[in-house]
Amino acid sequence: MWAAYMNDCALECKLQYFLAKVSDGEIQPLVQQALDLAQSHIIKLRDIFTNDNYPIPYGFKPSEDVDINAPKLYSDDYILRYLHQGAQIALEAYSISLSMAGRVDVFNYFSECVYEQSGFLKTVNTVLQSKGLYINMPYLPVPESYDFVKSQNFLTGYFGERRPLTGPEIINLFGNYQRNALGSATMIGFSQVAKNSDVRKFLMRGKEISQKHCEIFGSILHEDDVPAPAKMDDSVTDSTTYTFSDKLMMFYSTGLIALGVGFYGASMSMSPRRDLGATYNRLLNEILKYAEDGANIMIKNEWMEEPPRALDRDELAKKKK
Structure with missing residues (x-):
């Protein structure tokens, strides 16, 4: 939860900058959605910390760590790919956190994060595909049937x-x-x-x-x-x-x-x-x-x-x- 709070605080700074610079009409709503999710997470985590009398991390603040009026540093395509990879990584991190959560309120929090992030990733994938920017994994031929490894050569790779x-x-x-x-x-x-x-x-x-x-x-x-x-x-x-x-x-x-x-x-x-x-x-x-x-x-x-x-x-x- 501490790491989640730190990451969302940092993400809020970066997304506020992206929101101020993005010009693509399809990507802008995705940045806004990601920012809304990060800010809602910060509020919920602060509430959990406060209810437990746990000190809130200092983290990062838009007033200190970003200048949204600075010139554009990254293209809109970069922003879209950043959202895509960020959503993939966040979904994996939330899933791991969910599997380790014992308290009901913490379990519910990360369960909600998994649900939100999976929906967001699906939306980002759709926009990437509509723009022809989605990178498909390489094609593999369909095997005729199942098979088993029969030789130690399956493991080799240094020589020969x-x-x-x-x-x-x-x-x-x-x-x-x-x-x-x-x-x-x-x-x-x-x-x-x-x-x-x-x-x-x-x-x-x-x-x-x-x-x-x-x-x-x-x-x-x-x-x-x-x-x-x-x-x-x-x-x-x-x-x-x-x-x-x-x-x-x-x-x-x-x-x-x-x-x-x-x-x-x-x-x-x-x-x-x-x-x-x-x-x-x-x-x-x-x-x-x-x-x-x-x-x-x-x-x-x-x-x-x-x-x-x-x-x-x-x-x-x-x-x-």
């Missing part, structure tokens, strides 16, 4: 002939490519408007990592003549005017890294071919180091709000003495 990619492997490579493509465009825009030099260098490094990972995933797909999604770097304008606070951009960037860690780990578990597992492991180590560098920047600037944590029993014992 590699078997073709399986459906789950393709879906994960494809999805990780899409997320990195959005991440690259996001980092490009963020780096153009960042004030702090350390933040700017960090964001530019993130852009390079995202682009490199796209190339790696794309090359694996191309080996089996599977098309990779399109890049999105051209969806960023040339604006360099202050738009988002460095604190907000670092929160979003480190959040993208955390998502990458989760998706790469899940992809590794669903990729029996050994070379794919080794690739995901190598890329995981790279983004974990990048995440640590991001955390250090946030701590140095006092931007990292501390999440709830367990009691330090040893510290309590020392105080009693």
Whole structure:
């Protein structure tokens, strides 16, 4: 719930800016709907915190972390794809939270979020399809019948002939490519408007990592003549005017890294071919180091709000003495 509140506060800032800049008549109502959902979530979570005498996180505030009057930084197509991927990620996060909720009010809250987000995702999909922007997963031929793996060669991939990619492997490579493509465009825009030099260098490094990972995933797909999604770097304008606070951009960037860690780990578990597992492991180590560098920047600037944590029993014992 703490993480949900932080994410919705950050999302409110970004969506208010998108709402002020979007010009497409079909995309604008989607941004408004997403903003309405985020703001309603903030109110409901505050009520739950208040009823439990739990301190409300500081989070992010539109008055401090965004300038909606800044020039347009991202295209309308980027905004639509951002809403699409954001809805997918949110739906997964709400589903996990729902499965772990024990209290009735918390269960009901996340159940409502799942219902809202699934409806919103369906609407976004419809608009993407109407504009010809929906990216379908690669086509797989229909097998004649079921079959069983008969050789250890199914697992090999380092040397010699590699078997073709399986459906789950393709879906994960494809999805990780899409997320990195959005991440690259996001980092490009963020780096153009960042004030702090350390933040700017960090964001530019993130852009390079995202682009490199796209190339790696794309090359694996191309080996089996599977098309990779399109890049999105051209969806960023040339604006360099202050738009988002460095604190907000670092929160979003480190959040993208955390998502990458989760998706790469899940992809590794669903990729029996050994070379794919080794690739995901190598890329995981790279983004974990990048995440640590991001955390250090946030701590140095006092931007990292501390999440709830367990009691330090040893510290309590020392105080009693």
